[in-house]
Amino acid sequence: xxxxxxxxxxxxxxxxxxxxxxxxxxxxxxxxxxxxxxxxxxxxxxxxxxxxxxxxxxxxxxxxxxxxxxxxxxxxxxxxxxxxxxxxxxxxxxxxxxxxxxxxxxxxxxxxxxxxxxxxxxxxxxxxxxxxxxxxxxxxxxxxxxxxxxxxxxxxxxxxxxxxxxxxxxxxxxxxxxxxxxxxxxxxxxxxxxxxxxxxxxxxxxxxxxxxxxxxxxxxxxxxxxxxxxxxxxxxxxxxxxxxxxxxxxxxxxxxxxxxxxxxxxxxxxxxxxxxxxxxxxxxxxxxxxxxxxxxxxxxxxxxxxxxxxxxxxxxxxxxxxxxxxxxxxxxxxxxxxxxxxxxxxxxxxxxxxxxxxxxxxxxxxxxxxxxxxxxxxxxx
Amino acid sequence: xxxxxxxxxxxxxxxxxxxxxxxxxxxxxxxxxxxxxxxxxxxxxxxxxxxxxxxxxxxxxxxxxxxxxxxxxxxxxxxxxxxxxxxxxxxxxxxxxxxxxxxxxxxxxxxxxxxxxxxxxxxxxxxxxxxxxxxxxxxxxxxxxxxxxxxxxxxxxxxxxxxxxxxxxxxxxxxxxxxxxxxxxxxxxxxxxxxxxxxxxxxxxxxxxxxxxxxxxxxxxxxxxxxxxxxxxxxxxxxxxxxxxxxxxxxxxxxxxxxxxxxxxxxxxxxxxxxxxxxxxxxxxxxxxxxxxxxxxxxxxxxxxxxxxxxxxxxxxxxxxxxxxxxxxxxxxxxxxxxxxxxxxxxxxxxxxxxxxxxxxxxxxxxxxxxxxxxxxxxxxxxxxxxxxxxxxxxxxxxxxxxxxxxxxxxxxxxxxxxxxxxxxxxxxxxxxxxxxxxxxxxxxxxxxxxx
Numbered sequence: 056x057x058x059x060x061x062x063x064x065x066x067x068x069x070x071x072x073x074x075x076x077x078x079x080x081x082x083x084x085x086x087x088x089x090x091x092x093x094x095x096x097x098x099x100x101x102x103x104x105x106x107x108x109x110x111x112x113x114x115x116x117x118x119x120x121x122x123x124x125x126x127x128x129x130x131x132x133x134x135x136x137x138x139x140x141x142x143x144x145x146x147x148x149x150x151x152x153x154x155x156x157x158x159x160x161x162x163x164x165x166x167x168x169x170x171x172x173x174x175x176x177x178x179x180x181x182x183x184x185x186x187x188x189x190x191x192x193x194x195x196x197x198x199x200x201x202x203x204x205x206x207x208x209x210x211x212x213x214x215x216x217x218x219x220x221x222x223x224x225x226x227x228x229x230x231x232x233x234x235x236x237x238x239x240x241x242x243x244x245x246x247x248x249x250x251x252x253x254x255x256x257x258x259x260x261x262x263x264x265x266x267x268x269x270x271x272x273x274x275x276x277x278x279x280x281x282x283x284x285x286x287x288x289x290x291x292x293x294x295x296x297x298x299x300x301x302x303x304x305x306x307x308x309x310x311x312x313x314x315x316x317x318x319x320x321x322x323x324x325x326x327x328x329x330x331x332x333x334x335x336x337x338x339x340x341x342x343x344x345x346x347x348x349x350x351x352x353x354x355x356x357x358x359x360x361x362x363x364x365x366x367x368x369x370x371x372x373x374x375x376x377x378x379x380x381x382x383x384x385x386x387x388x389x390x391x392x393x394x395x396x397x398x399x400x401x402x403x404x405x406x407x408x409x410x411x412x413x414x415x416x417x418x419x420x421x422x423x424x425x426x427x428x429x430x431x432x433x434x435x436x
Numbered sequence: 437x438x439x440x441x442x443x444x445x446x447x448x449x450x451x452x453x454x455x456x457x458x459x460x461x462x463x464x465x466x467x468x469x470x471x472x473x474x475x476x477x478x479x480x481x482x483x484x485x486x487x488x489x490x491x492x493x494x495x496x497x498x499x500x501x502x503x504x505x506x507x508x509x510x511x512x513x514x515x516x517x518x519x520x521x522x523x524x525x526x527x528x529x530x531x532x533x534x535x536x537x538x539x540x541x542x543x544x545x546x547x548x549x550x551x552x553x554x555x556x557x558x559x560x561x562x563x564x565x566x567x568x569x570x571x572x573x574x575x576x577x578x579x580x581x582x583x584x585x586x587x588x589x590x591x592x593x594x595x596x597x598x599x600x601x602x603x604x605x606x607x608x609x610x611x612x613x614x615x616x617x618x619x620x621x622x623x624x625x626x627x628x629x630x631x632x633x634x635x636x637x638x639x640x641x642x643x644x645x646x647x648x649x650x651x652x653x654x655x656x657x658x659x660x661x662x663x664x665x666x667x668x669x670x671x672x673x674x675x676x677x678x679x680x681x682x683x684x685x686x687x688x689x690x691x692x693x694x695x696x697x698x699x700x701x702x703x704x705x706x707x708x709x710x711x712x713x714x715x716x717x718x719x720x721x722x723x724x725x726x727x728x729x730x731x732x733x734x735x736x737x738x739x740x741x742x743x744x745x746x747x748x749x750x751x752x753x754x755x756x757x758x759x760x761x762x763x764x765x766x767x768x769x770x771x772x773x774x775x776x777x778x779x780x781x782x783x784x785x786x787x788x789x790x791x792x793x794x795x796x797x798x799x800x801x802x803x804x805x806x807x808x809x810x811x812x813x814x815x816x817x818x819x820x821x822x823x824x825x826x827x828x829x830x831x832x833x834x835x836x837x838x839x840x841x842x843x844x845x846x847x848x849x850x851x852x853x854x855x856x857x858x859x860x861x862x863x864x865x866x867x868x869x870x871x872x873x874x875x876x877x878x879x880x881x882x883x884x885x886x887x888x
Contacts, residue, residue: 086511086512086513087512087513087514088512088513088514088515088518089515090518091515091517091518092517092518092519093517093578093579093581094577094578094579094580094581094582095519095523095579095580095581096523096580096581096583097580097581097582097583098581098582099581099582099640099641099642100734101641101642101643101644101645101732101733101734102734102735103733103734103735103736103738104734104735104736104737104738105735105737105738105739106737106738106739107737326642420642420643420733421734422642422643422734424642425581428519428581430519
C-alpha cells in the first residue's frame with residue numbers, strides 16, 4: 056500500500072510538471088500577426104547602367120527637334136553632321152534646243168546667273184541655340200549627255216549676318232570661276248574657316264555656260280531616264296552648342312504600374328553616378344510620381360540636388376546624384392508612372408566645339424537603397 | 437584469453453566513441469522493460485520476448501521556436517521578422533548555425549530468445565532521420581538587409597535518409613560481473629536526399645551582388661528521378677517516375693551496436709554502449725553539383741527606348757532569372773557515396789538502494805553524433821520498481837540546450853508489457869500545438885512487448 060501511494064504521488068508530480076510547461080498566453084490560431092517585414096535596416100539593390108543617352112537619341116525623342124534630328128548624319132569621323140541640299144539650277148536638253156537659234160553645229164549655252172540659300176533649313180538650329188561648326192560647301196552637277204561637257208561659272212557665296220560678312224569679306228577671294236569639263240559629281244568644294252560660325256546666306260553660280268555638241272538630244276545617254284542638267288548646292292556642317300542653347304526634355308512613363316503599396320515602403324534612396332561628355336549642364340527640374348489618374352501623387356516627395364555638370368569626350372564630368380523618394384504620410388503607395396523634366400543648358404567655355412555621336416549622358420552605375428523594410432503580407436506567401 | 441581479447445577490443449572500440457542508442461534510456465532503470473538490448477546489446481532477459489511496434493521519435497533543435505515567435509504585451513503573437521521585433525533581439529536568440537534534427541525509429545518486431553549461455557535477438561526496424569541547418573547569416577540578411585557586405589552562408593543543409601534495418605544481436609556473460617553484446621545490422625537504404633551549400637559567400641554592395649557557391653545535391657531512391665535539361669541542369673521541380681517502382685533498396689550498408697555491462701559489486705550496474713556504428717553505400721539516382729561565381733549588377737546599358745517601352749520590369753525579371761539560373765545544379769557523374777548513419781554513445785550507471793531495493797538511483801550520459809549537429813547530455817535518475825509488473829523512473833539533467841527532464845513507465849498486464857516514456861526540455865510550449873518554445877531535445881517512446 057505504501058509503495059502504491061509513493062507511485063501515485065510520483066505520477067501526479069510528473070503530470071503537474073508537464074502541465075506547468077504549457078504557456079497559454081497566446082493563441083497561434085487567432086492572434087498571430089503573420090506579416091513579415093524583411094530587410095528592416097536597409098537593403099541596397101544594384102540597378103545597373105543606363106545609356107549612353109546621346110544627343111541624337113535625345114533629339115529623336117523630342118517632337119520639337121524631330122526635324123533637325125532627321126537631318127543629322129554621323130560622319131565617318133563619328134561627328135554629328137547636318138546637311139542641306141538645294142537645287143541652284145536645272146534645265147533639260149530639249150529646252151536648251153528650243154532656246155538656242157541653231158543646234159546644227161556645236162554651240163555654247165549661256166545659262167546666266169542663279170543662286171540659292173543653302174542654309175535655310177539650318178537656320179532652325181540657331182533658334183534653339185545650336186550652331187554650325189566647320190561648314191563645307193559643295194556644288195554638284197549631273198550631266199545627262201553621253202559626252203563630256205565643258206562648263207564654266209563664277210561661284211560666289213556670302214554669309215548671313217552683316218557682322219559675319221565683315222569677317223567673310225576675305226571670302227571674296229574665294230569667289231572664283233570654275234572652268235572645267237563637266238561630267239557628273241562635285242564640281243566645287245570648299246571648307247569655310249574653322250571660326251566661321253555664321254550660316255551661308257547664298258550660293259551663286261554666275262555666268263554659267265556650258266559647251267554642247269550639235270543636236271545634243273541625240274547625244275543623251277538615256278533620254279527616257281534623264282535629260283536634265285542640274286546644279287545643286289550641298290552644305291555640310293558639324294553641330295555645336297551655342298551660348299544660348301537651352302533644351303527642355305521630358306520623359307514620361309505613364310503606364311508602368313508598380314504595385315508596391317502593399318510592401319509598405321518607407322523610403323527609397325536612389326544613388327546614381329552619371330558621366331557626362333556633353334558640353335552642357337543638365338538640371339533635373341522635377342521628378343513626379345504619377346497616381347492612377349495620371350496626375351502627380353502629392354503624397355510622395357522626390358528630393359535631391361540634381362545638377363549634372365557638363366564635360367567633354369576628353370574630360371568627362373562625373374557627378375554623383377542622390378534622389379530620395381518617400382511618402383509624406385504613411386508608406387509609399389502604388390506608383391502608376393513617372394514624369395521626369397530636365398533641362399540642358401550650354402556649359403560656358405564649350406561653345407564652337409563639334410559634337411560627336413559618342414557624346415552624351417551615361418549612368419555608369421545606380422542603386423536603390425530601401426530603408427525601413429519591405430513588408431510581405433502573409434497572404435502573399 | 438579469447439574473452440579477454442574480446443573485452444579489450446570492445447573497450448577500445450567504445451573508447452573511440454560513445455554509447456547508447458537514442459532509444460529508451462529510461463528503460464535501463466525499469467526492471468520490467470524487456471527490450472533493453474536495443475539500448476545496450478549486452479543487456480538481456482531471462483526468457484523469450486516478442487516486441488511489436490515500439491516507436492521512438494526524437495526531435496532536437498538548438499534554436500527553439502522562442503527565437504522565431506514573440507508574444508506581445510497585448511497577447512498577440514508575432515514572428516521574428518515582424519517589424520516590432522528588433523534585429524538585436526532576434527540575432528541574440530540565434531546560434532551561428534541553427535539546426536533541427538528529427539529521428540524516427542520504428543521497430544516492426546523484435547524477438548529475443550535465450551539459447552544456451554547466450555541471448556539472441558532479431559529485429560526489423562524502419563528508421564528515418566531528417567535534418568536541416570541554417571547559418572545565422574541567412575536570418576541576418578532577411579532581418580537587417582544588406583548592412584553587412586560580406587556574408588558567409590556556408591554550411592546550410594537540408595537532408596534526410598530512410599532505411600530498413602535487419603538486426604541480429606547476441607549477448608553473453610563473460611563472468612559474473614561482466615556481460616558483452618553486439619548487434620550486426622544490415623541496412624537497406626530506401627531514400628536519401630541531401631542538399632548542402634558547402635561554400636556560399638554572398639557579397640552585397642550597392643554596385644553588385646556576388647555569390648560564390650559550391651553546392652551538392654544527392655538524391656537516391658527507386659521511385660523517381662530529377663530530370664536534367666539538354667544542358668545537363670536539373671529542373672528541381674520536375675520529378676519523373678523511374679518506371680521501376682520497385683522495393684529494391686537504393687543503398688546497402690552495415691552497422692554494429694556494441695555494449696558492455698559491468699556489475700562490479702552487488703547492486704551497482706554500469707552500462708556502456710555504442711549504437712549504429714556504420715553507414716550506407718548509396719547508389720544515386722541523381723547527383724548534382726553547383727560551383728562558380730554568380731554576379732548581379734543590375735541592368736547593363738539600358739537604353740532610353742527600353743525605358744520608354746516600359747521594359748524595366750521585364751529587364752529585371754530577366755536578370756533575376758539569369759541569377760537564379762546560375763545557381764542551378766548540374767548533373768554529376770558521381771553516383772556512389774558512403775554515408776554514415778547517426779551514431780549514439782550511451783553511458784549509464786545504476787545503484788539499487790540497499791535499504792530499499794525497489795528504489796534505485798543513477799546517471800545516464802548521452803552523446804549523439806549527427807554530422808555537424810552533435811548533442812550530449814547528462815541526467816540524474818531515480819527509479820522505483822514495485823515489481824516487474826510496475827515500474828517508474830524519472831530524471832533530471834542538463835543537455836546541450838539547457839535543463840532536461842524525463843519520465844517513463846512500464847506496466848505489465850498478464851504477459852504484456854506496456855512501455856512509455858518522454859524526455860523533454862524545460863520551457864513554455866505553444867498552445868494547441870504544444871510545440872516547445874525553447875531549444876530542446878525531445879524524445880518520445882512507446883512500445884509493447886509480450887513474454888513468450
